[in-house]
Amino acid sequence: MLISFAVKGGSILIGLILIPLTINYINAEQYGIWLTISSIISWMSFFDIGMGNGLRNKLTQCLALEDYEEANKFVSTAYVTFSIIGFVVFIVFYTLSAFFDWSSILNIHSQAPDIVRNCIVVVLGGFCIQFTIQTINTVLLAIHQNAKSSVITFIGQVIILITIYILTHCVPGSLIILVTVLTVIPIIVMMFASLFLYRHRLRSFRPRWKNIHVNYVRSLLNLGGVFFVIQIGALILFQTDNIIITRILGPKAVTTFNVSYKLFSAFTMVFSIIVTPYWSAFTDAYAKQDFSWMSKSIKSLRQIWLVLSLATLVLLTFSKVIYGTWLGNTVAIPISLSFAMAAYVIVFVWQTLHVYMLNGIGKVRLQLILVVASAIINIPLAVFLGKKFGLAGIISANTIVFIVMGVVFSIQVQKILTQKAEGIWNR
DSSP states (O other): OHHHHHHHHHHHHHHHHHHHHHHHHSOHHHHHHHHHHHHHHHGGGGGGTTHHHHHHHHHHHHHHTTOHHHHHHHHHHHHHHHHHHHHHHHHHHHHHHTTSOHHHHTTOOSSOHHHHHHHHHHHHHHHHHHHHHTHHHHHHHHTTOHHHHHHHHHHHHHHHHHHHHHHHHHSOOOHHHHHHHHHHHHHHHHHHHHHHHHHTTTGGGOOOGGGOOTHHHHHHHHHHHHHHHHHHHHHHHHHSHHHHHHHHTOHHHHHHHHHHHHHHHHHHHHHHHHHHHHHHHHHHHHHTTOHHHHHHHHHHHHHHHHHHHHHHHHHHHHHHHHHHHHHTTSOOOOHHHHHHHHHHHHHHHHHHHHHHHHHHHTOOHHHHHHHHHHHHHHHHHHHHHHHHHTHHHHHHHHHHHHHHHHHHHHHHHHHHHTTOOOGGGGO
16 A cells, blocks of 8 residues: 555656646647547547456456456456457547548647647557556456556656656657657556566466457456446546537647646545555455445545545645646636636545445446436536536536435445345445
8 A cells, every 4th residue: 555655646746747848848739639639539448348347346256266267267358358349449440530620629720630630540559559458457456456557657657757858858849749658658668567467476367368268258248338338427427528628618728627637636546546455355345245344444435535625625725826836837727627626526536435335346237327317417517517617617517416426326335334225226
């Protein structure tokens, strides 16, 4: 846990340094273009049809039974399946992208269409490769080695920071060069990490051709299919903001929005360090019907939420000073956006702590219904509030739907822990 905190702390620091460094290398508008493109491409992460989360739960169950051969079959099958999906996704979207006017879609007028299209192809290709090799992170999370996953990400960030620093002094600002650096470096780091870990610490999980079984795909999809629909809803809730902003307010506003998000999301990252091991731990505890441990864990997580909420309010109080020290005059952040972002973080962490338990024990039917309903409501609500209140309105749309989900999920968790859950509450 201490290693994870140290690494995540370093990641947060590097992320904060990277923003002004990157904006100075290109400019605020081009940085907004990069953020929007990466948001669109990240939508494709949901083409794993929920199998990533399905794999995580299956591995945890196998390890609880000490069935390493079965676990290896799931890992081997997952790698091949993700490779096929990634290849098909690249071919299809590469072909279709030629027919889209991306400059018009993204409301971009300062860049040549060919540059924008080339950026999209680079990010798309990189994503489809990462689609497969990031399976190493799923394996690490399932076996409770979260720190190693964080270290892999951190190493990639350090190399990116060094590379962009060198670029700012040696190479003229270029959006395509920036996109290539931000896309390719994490892939290279993850590939080397995978080769090293599967040769040493994770030898029992190393993919083997003989352990590829088509029938295991169905097993991954049984739970994964529900996660897939939930992920599609999460896609709309988390990844459409940049598109809405660039359409309503322009690419430069995307930078303003994400700078504020980067500052306040430090607390969501801290919470993710704490809560991530609980997913698999809840899976194991529920299999053993250890409701006492689960209740104590939820109580502890709620206490942590309270501390982080107070810390978020303190950050809000000093946010103007922090922005000035951090960014100078590069980007101006309205106070209304900071207020809205603080509220979002507090509400988001509350619903997340309950979702992790529900995901871990596989009680996701109610979550499925709420996420789909929220996804349907979120876009028109964000557009309406965005036109009326600007950036603060767009993030407030997310906050509203998370308030509803947070209340419902906390009730469901309480019913399950007291073993009073029936009907939809227990599915």
